[in-house]
Amino acid sequence: MGQHLRTNHRAEAWSLNGEAFDQLLHFLDADRDAAARKYEEVRGRLLKLFAWRGCTAPEDYADRVIDRVARRVVEGAAISVAEPYQYFRGVALNVLREHWREPARAWQPIAAVQDAPCLATSPAWDLDAGQAAERQLSCLECCLGALPQEQRTIVVEYHAGPGQIARRRALSQRLDIPMNALRIRVHRLRTALEGCVGRCVSARSAR
Amino acid sequence: MDEGRDADVRLVRFLLGDLPEEERRAIEHECFRVDGAAFAEILALEDELRFAYLQNRLTADERRAFDERHLRTLSDRARLAFARALTRVADARALTSDLPKRTGG
Numbered sequence: 257m258g259q260h261l262r263t264n265h266r267a268e269a270w271s272l273n274g275e276a277f278d279q280l281l282h283f284l285d286a287d288r289d290a291a292a293r294k295y296e297e298v299r300g301r302l303l304k305l306f307a308w309r310g311c312t313a314p315e316d317y318a319d320r321v322i323d324r325v326a327r328r329v330v331e332g333a334a335i336s337v338a339e340p341y342q343y344f345r346g347v348a349l350n351v352l353r354e355h356w357r358e359p360a361r362a363w364q365p366i367a368a369v370q371d372a373p374c375l376a377t378s379p380a381w382d383l384d385a386g387q388a389a390e391r392q393l394s395c396l397e398c399c400l401g402a403l404p405q406e407q408r409t410i411v412v413e414y415h416a417g418p419g420q421i422a423r424r425r426a427l428s429q430r431l432d433i434p435m436n437a438l439r440i441r442v443h444r445l446r447t448a449l450e451g452c453v454g455r456c457v458s459a460r461s462a463r
Numbered sequence: 464m465d466e467g468r469d470a471d472v473r474l475v476r477f478l479l480g481d482l483p484e485e486e487r488r489a490i491e492h493e494c495f496r497v498d499g500a501a502f503a504e505i506l507a508l509e510d511e512l513r514f515a516y517l518q519n520r521l522t523a524d525e526r527r528a529f530d531e532r533h534l535r536t537l538s539d540r541a542r543l544a545f546a547r548a549l550t551r552v553a554d555a556r557a558l559t560s561d562l563p564k565r566t567g568g
Contacts (some may be wrong), residue, residue, distance in 0.1 A: 297499065301494055304494070304502075305494070308477070308478065308480075308532075310531075310532060312535065312536070339495075339496070341496070341497055342495050342496075345491060345492065345494075345495040389544070389548070392545070392548050393551065396548050396549060396552050400552060411553065412552075412556045412560065413557070414553075415514070415553035416557030417518065417550065417553075417554050436470075436471075436507075439504075439507045439508065439511060440503050440504060440507045443507035447510075450542070453545065453548075
């Protein structure tokens with residue numbers, strides 16, 4: 257958090273400074289820690305909204321939205337706090353309309369920079385594909401092994417190929433949760449594993 | 464994608480860019496509710512789509528839409544590589560463990 261502070265979008269002639277950012281956080285929640293969590297939540301949702309809408313640089317668009325909301329907060333605009341995230345979504349839709357009007361080429365350089373090979377989290381870009389895949393597999397084995405037995409079993413049962421559908425149903429019954437709840441639980445486990453593998457690959461690449 | 468509850472089918476269509484604008488906005492509205500339940504569900508389903516893609520469980524049209532929407536950036540491809548690795552490791556471990564007997568599907 258906080259890395260968002262910057263000067264950008266000259267056309268809008270306004271920049272998000274520290275004071276404005278503090279006011280934005282206060283708008284989200286009077287408690288600073290809760291506000292920080294909500295900021296990350298809303299930014300994460302904006303990123304996905306733009307990605308799901310096919311934008312090639314969702315970070316840039318999400319930051320534009322946050323800038324605009326912060327600006328309105330600073331300017332004292334009347335914003336309902338009952339569902340503050342919905343206000344961000346409304347601004348995002350306005351930004352989207354502008355995106356659709358922009359020539360596609362205008363944002364290509366930004367998208368290209370965001371995709372620079374040196375920013376790839378995995379596999380390591382300086383290895384050939386085979387080495388990188390092997391490193392990733394080795395890290396995944398290590399990370400999977402670090403999970404508690406019960407969670408490891410869930411991951412393996414859920415993803416192993418043949419018999420997968422029947423096994424997932426059985427898993428759902430055994431854990432006594434519906435299939436969509438199982439899917440969310442497994443998604444959280446996968447996200448944790450993916451983070452672990454990314455750190456592992458980076459650490460081994462640095463050796 | 465298989466295992467289709469009606470709600471899942473709708474969300475898959477959302478993720479593949481195949482919903483009318485009004486329905487798309489309704490789902491986005493759900494995603495921006497503070498409790499985060501709908502957002503978590505869609506994130507999980509998006510993740511699941513990668514596995515469906517890898518295991519050839521998407522129709523030709525779904526596959527094309529997935530290519531266009533979910534394989535555009537390096538981080539998209541890195542996520543797919545992770546899904547492939549996880550499937551491989553899970554398959555290998557399933558073969559050597561005492562997981563419930565495979566019954567097809």
